[in-house]
Amino acid sequence: MRSIFVLEELTISKIAAGEVVDRPASVVKELIENSIDAGSSHVIVEVGNGGRDYIQVTDDGCGISEGDVAVAFEKHATSKIKQIEDLTSLQTLGFRGEALPSIAAVSRIVLSTRHEREDFGTQLTIEGGVIKDRRKVTRSVGTTIEIKSLFYNLPARIGTLKSKSTELRHIVDVCINYAVIYPEIKFELVHDEYPIISTVGTGNMLDAIVNTFGSGIAKELIKLKEPDFPQHSATITGYISKPAVSYGTKKHLFVYVNRRFVKSEVVEKAIKRGYMSLLPKHAYPFAVVSLCIDPREINVNIHPKKRELSFYHANDVFHYIVDAVSTTLRHADLIPEVVQRDTSTETRAVDLFGLPKTKKATESVQTLFQEAITAGEFAEREGGGRLNIRPTPLYQVLDSYVIAQSEEDDVIMIDQHAAAERINYEKLIERYGERIDKQALLRPYMPELSPHQFYQISENESVLRDMGFDIELLGDGYIIRAIPVVFYGMIEENEITDVMMQLVEERGKREERIKVLFSTAACKASIKAGEKQSYEAMRELVERLKTAKLPYTCPHGRPTMIRLSKTEIEKRFKRR
Ligand code: ADP
Ligand code: MG
Numbered sequence: 001m002r003s004i005f006v007l008e009e010l011t012i013s014k015i016a017a018g019e020v021v022d023r024p025a026s027v028v029k030e031l032i033e034n035s036i037d038a039g040s041s042h043v044i045v046e047v048g049n050g051g052r053d054y055i056q057v058t059d060d061g062c063g064i065s066e067g068d069v070a071v072a073f074e075k076h077a078t079s080k081i082k083q084i085e086d087l088t089s090l091q092t093l094g095f096r097g098e099a100l101p102s103i104a105a106v107s108r109i110v111l112s113t114r115h116e117r118e119d120f121g122t123q124l125t126i127e128g129g130v131i132k133d134r135r136k137v138t139r140s141v142g143t144t145i146e147i148k149s150l151f152y153n154l155p156a157r158i159g160t161l162k163s164k165s166t167e168l169r170h171i172v173d174v175c176i177n178y179a180v181i182y183p184e185i186k187f188e189l190v191h192d193e194y195p196i197i198s199t200v201g202t203g204n205m206l207d208a209i210v211n212t213f214g215s216g217i218a219k220e221l222i223k224l225k226e227p228d229f230p231q232h233s234a235t236i237t238g239y240i241s242k243p244a245v246s247y248g249t250k251k252h253l254f255v256y257v258n259r260r261f262v263k264s265e266v267v268e269k270a271i272k273r274g275y276m277s278l279l280p281k282h283a284y285p286f287a288v289v290s291l292c293i294d295p296r297e298i299n300v301n302i303h304p305k306k307r308e309l310s311f312y313h314a315n316d317v318f319h320y321i322v323d324a325v326s327t328t329l330r331h332a333d334l335i336p337e338v339v340q341r342d343t344s345t346e347t348r349a350v351d352l353f354g355l356p357k358t359k360k361a362t363e364s365v366q367t368l369f370q371e372a373i374t375a376g377e378f379a380e381r382e383g384g385g386r387l388n389i390r391p392t393p394l395y396q397v398l399d400s401y402v403i404a405q406s407e408e409d410d411v412i413m414i415d416q417h418a419a420a421e422r423i424n425y426e427k428l429i430e431r432y433g434e435r436i437d438k439q440a441l442l443r444p445y446m447p448e449l450s451p452h453q454f455y456q457i458s459e460n461e462s463v464l465r466d467m468g469f470d471i472e473l474l475g476d477g478y479i480i481r482a483i484p485v486v487f488y489g490m491i492e493e494n495e496i497t498d499v500m501m502q503l504v505e506e507r508g509k510r511e512e513r514i515k516v517l518f519s520t521a522a523c524k525a526s527i528k529a530g531e532k533q534s535y536e537a538m539r540e541l542v543e544r545l546k547t548a549k550l551p552y553t554c555p556h557g558r559p560t561m562i563r564l565s566k567t568e569i570e571k572r573f574k575r576r
Helices: 009-020 024-037 084-089 099-105 155-160 164-181 205-213 265-274 314-330 359-370 416-432 451-459 461-466 493-505 510-525 535-546 566-572
Strands: 042-048 054-059 108-114 121-127 130-137 142-148 186-191 194-198 221-223 234-241 253-257 260-262 287-293 395-397 401-405 411-415 438-445 470-474 477-484 561-564
Touching: 009 099, 024 042, 024 054, 024 099, 024 142, 024 164, 042 164, 164 186, 164 194, 164 205, 164 253, 164 260, 164 287, 194 205, 205 221, 205 234, 205 287, 221 314, 234 314, 253 265, 265 287, 265 314, 287 314, 401 416, 401 535, 411 416, 411 535, 416 510, 416 535, 451 461, 451 477, 451 493, 461 470, 461 493, 477 493, 493 510
Parallel strands: 042 186, 253 287
Antiparallel strands: 042 054, 054 142, 108 121, 108 142, 121 130, 186 194, 221 234, 234 287, 253 260, 395 401, 401 411, 411 561, 438 477, 470 477
């Protein structure tokens, strides 16, 4: 009895299709890529019922010639590469020739296209991969491809699709990913006949960001600068958020390499590192980072969906991005405004968690786009970076905050503890760098430890010794003979255990631990909230803050100051 058979052609293509198209959003992705590759300047994506009912993409690209149109649906048919060597100089998003045949195998397609050098167009109807109809049509140059009843012949796949709003959310994400990095293309997304995204297509990335993520976030962005030591093989552009905007996840990091949206841990880590102590520990900024790099430096082919990518010189790339981000932040004015739009919650122009069901909601989406805010409004603050606080007058309020004035006549409110922490932290870094000196205690100290504390210390003995604590197991406790010099005279005996616990809880690398050590020491050495300050002390605080390298946040990432702008004050008093 035979039990091994060669699969039928159609079965094979259905299986293969599953790797390229697993949900409506991946169809949208492939079609948008084809439109971009065709040199389009206007791409319209229309979907129905989260993409289940129909997906239609219309572009004004070069079109497909009469002779090529049927070939495009054959497996591994591509106009983009001819031989393997072409991969190293690839200029297009597609090259596998997989998308169209895969989509065709699992849907009903109507394609209409006219090539730029032909006077008429071709319309093709395909069902489950088989051409059912072909005719000449009159139409403008470009391509319209309509995918109906996706997965109609793969019922199991339909079952794995999520709700309409989830599928739409994925489609929106795909459209945003391309709209931001191809700002010269006007993208439109329409769902169930309601417009959802519409970019202006000016070629300016900030415009595209405003159109997709909204002006709320765009106002909080700073344009990336090239680092002081550029690398010959790479350039970097994009926007990163001021530290006042941060999130608990990496979801708001948009990384592109050679205009391809990618997931790259190296780049993500580098962005985070670039913020140094400006952000709290587990917080990530909003960032759109576009890296252009010699194609020979990367490997794009490691994932069929071309999402993950590796660098041959990952370390160089890492340091390059860290440099760019930190240079940018150093030169920026980072004082948060008191009156601020709420950017901590997602303020996308496209906020789809509630679909635009009512007419009213739709209108508001539309009006947002009609505002047509352009990048001009958010022009980079050139020559920023210097902290322009006037030496006088200064006032202390609530025994915790120093009120000052900026050279631009804004009112600046400084958190005295956070500011002192920043100053002391930088002093320690400058003095010790990576070095940890210890100081013997006059009398060895034996703290009372809870079982948990005892366990933590015994697990981390070597770490603690490395950080400057001379500890030794004695009976069922620990005796401490020396502590890091930065704490000497700064903390009470009974605080030593707390400090050790903070250090062992930092699971990062040694340099991260040193940061914790110094920031804890800086905290201990700093004036507290609730303490009165003399005028002289306030002056010194402000003067020293002005010379700090990163004056805007404390070493834990909290702001040291906030600003109430003169304009805002005037508005409130109805003078404007
Ligand atoms: P790939 O993009 O990897 O080449 P596809 O299956 O996505 O493979 O497309 C096959 C070919 O069809 C492309 O190489 C291109 O020549 C042509 N094509 C597809 N979509 C379009 C379009 N929107 N405009 C012009 N040509 C297109
Ligand atoms: Mg393609």
